[in-house]
Amino acid sequence: MQIKQSSKGRSARGKTKYKCKTCGKTSYQATNHKMGKEQKERVLKEYTNRMSMRGIARVEGKPLTTIYSFIRRKGVEAYAYLLLLQGRLEGFTAKATVLDESWTYVWARHGQKREDLWIWNALADGVPFFITGDRDYMTFSFLQDPLPESRVYYTDGYSVYQVLDKHVVGKRYTVESYHSYCRAHLARLARDTRAVNRDVGIVEYSLALLNVMYPVVYSREKTPLNEAYLKGIHYIRSKLI
Structure with missing residues (x-):
C-alpha cells in the first residue's frame, strides 16, 4: 500500500x-508488490520444500513482510478448508487408524523462553489429521473428536490412548515416517533451525499448506475414506491458488 x-x-x-x-x-x-498466479504457486512450493521465508524473499525479490503475510494468509485459508473437509469425512469408517505425537517448540530451542509444543497426528486409512497443544488428554480429545470411526486403533503405550476401543499397543505402530516427512518439508519443524516458530498458529497453518500442496496418503490400499480425502484436497488446492 x-x-x-x-x-x-x-x-x-x-x-x-x-x-x-x-x-x-x-x-x-x-x-x-503484487504477485501473479505462477509466482504465488512457486512461493508456496518453495515454502513447503524447506525454504525459509527470508530465503524465499531473496529468491523472489519481494519484501519479507509481503512473503510472510501471503504465506500466513494462505495457511489460514488451507487450515479452514481442511477443517470443513474433516467434517465431511466423519461419516466414513476407517479400516485402521494410527496415532502418535511429535515434539517441537516455540520461540527458542533452549532457555527460559522456550515453549514446548506437541503435534498430535492420526493417520486414518493413511489420511493425516493433526492438532497442536500440550501432551495431555484434553489435546488428544480435540484430535479424536473429528476422526472417522475406525475398526482398530494402533498406538504406542502412552496412557491417554487407553480410552480407545479396539486398541492395539505396539511401538511399531507409530507415524514416525509422517513426522520425518513433515520435518523434511518444513524448515520450522526441523530440530535445529533458524526458522523459529513465533506462535502456534504458524505451525498449524504450515502443516495445512503442506497437506494441500503435497497431498500424501500413507496407505497402499485405496478406501472410500482416502479417495474422498484426495478428491477434497485437489478441490482445496484449486481454490487456494
Whole structure:
C-alpha cells in the first residue's frame, strides 16, 4: 500500500513522492508488490520444500513482510478448508487408524523462553489429521473428536490412548515416517533451525499448506475414506491458488 509523503514529500521539480508501507522504499511511482498466479504457486512450493521465508524473499525479490503475510494468509485459508473437509469425512469408517505425537517448540530451542509444543497426528486409512497443544488428554480429545470411526486403533503405550476401543499397543505402530516427512518439508519443524516458530498458529497453518500442496496418503490400499480425502484436497488446492 502506498501513501503520499507530506511537507518534504516533493522533489525540486514538484513531483509527489510515495513511500511504501511494506518495505519503506521512497519513489516517485507506487511500488508494486503484487504477485501473479505462477509466482504465488512457486512461493508456496518453495515454502513447503524447506525454504525459509527470508530465503524465499531473496529468491523472489519481494519484501519479507509481503512473503510472510501471503504465506500466513494462505495457511489460514488451507487450515479452514481442511477443517470443513474433516467434517465431511466423519461419516466414513476407517479400516485402521494410527496415532502418535511429535515434539517441537516455540520461540527458542533452549532457555527460559522456550515453549514446548506437541503435534498430535492420526493417520486414518493413511489420511493425516493433526492438532497442536500440550501432551495431555484434553489435546488428544480435540484430535479424536473429528476422526472417522475406525475398526482398530494402533498406538504406542502412552496412557491417554487407553480410552480407545479396539486398541492395539505396539511401538511399531507409530507415524514416525509422517513426522520425518513433515520435518523434511518444513524448515520450522526441523530440530535445529533458524526458522523459529513465533506462535502456534504458524505451525498449524504450515502443516495445512503442506497437506494441500503435497497431498500424501500413507496407505497402499485405496478406501472410500482416502479417495474422498484426495478428491477434497485437489478441490482445496484449486481454490487456494
